Amino acid sequence: MKFRFKALQRMREPDELDSPTLLASPRGWIATFVVLIIVAAAGVWFFVGRLPVTVSASGVLTRPAGTARLQSPYGGTVRSMLVRPDDAVRRGQEVAVITVDGGTGRVSERVVRSPFTGRVVAFNAVDGHVVAPGEELLLIERTDAPDDRLVAMLFVPVDRAMGVVPGRPVDLSVSSAPPGAFGLLRGRVHSVSAYPVMLEQAADLVGGVEAARGYLKGAPARLVIVDLERDPSTPSGYAWSTKDGPPVPLQSQVSVAGAIVLGSQTMFDLLLGR
Template structure:
């Protein structure tokens, strides 16, 4: 004879009546709270995505110079330099004698074809040169009151949304931004076509700069007008006074060009 033993809990459960008419509890209160929190977050996120504006900017390197750029003064003849009539930093009008070169028994005078300022003296007294040798780098300026501009070379992949009048911040390498802040400016013009290495070299009068600014491909040239202000440098800075010294041309800068802000919802739409 087989004896079957039941656990007391199982027997009690068999004796209980079925509560078929009792209301079923679908969710607990804490679940409702969680759903409400999620709904608030979704609605709040949607409102933020449609109304918030996120700032954007493009980074580019460049140089402080004058709007007409620079050129390399070359010797038209071969011979020996026997006269140097200007010093580095001198400003002069067009037609000023810069060098004289002894060619056999005659002397050839090398004159400036335009007014400017010597930023680099390459030829030296007594130096033997050949035709085409670079004697000096000359900035094209009309006078000492000409205003500097910043020329930035922006990669084409980033330049599409840069606009005339956009704000620009310039970190000047000769004036640490941690101490003096950044130089303020606005976009004055944007080149319609990309610039080759040779075009950059011709504008700046420096082959090394041409190579540096075109190392990642042919960029677009963006000219930035510096905002004037009564400071030691003559321009506006993010700090109250900026550096206590003059900022000269041929100084390298790192620029941040601010683009029109974008709404987060545009990312979803795009």
């Protein structure tokens, strides 16, 4: 039987009973302390750190008076539309001429005037179009409110409107200014409707039943008016979560998604459902 030299040498050496035993290397202790610090910090944040509580809602950038549908008081054929989209109109201005057949071969022309001041948003009739009395001709964004300005109208579902009161901060994602590139538009709640807004009321504000359905999502909602925070240093003139926001002025009749900040709570409270 042959024995290797190293094995024989090991048998001749006495046991090293007085040598210290290395339980962990310095690198291992450092990693352990780092993990303990992280766990302690997470525990403190769990009880002390606060998370914002928000409610989301969709809406539109518009004027306080909203939009209005200008209807024809006469039945007949549209001879001429006197305004175009984006035109400014004043109260009493002629906007259309309608040829009316009075019977027995009598034909007359009637002028339709705008009953309010505003800006033409959309057309529902063109030259040569046959209209009935009460049929919509134009959609006009009204600018004749005493406190005319650009605001956001949000439609908050009734079951989530608790806690939405004037003064609450609001972050708005504007469809024409992607938040990934330009950030969020800043605002504050100006007012909350005392009663839920129904489909017909919302349609008068946003310019039609189809648009209103998209905002109400099939359920009554509270109308929340949001004042936009001003910032003269930005190209748009309003405050954004980024330094400058978009490089162009804001336009009305643009869809927005809002997050209304209701307060904050700790993770511990959230876990307990408080």
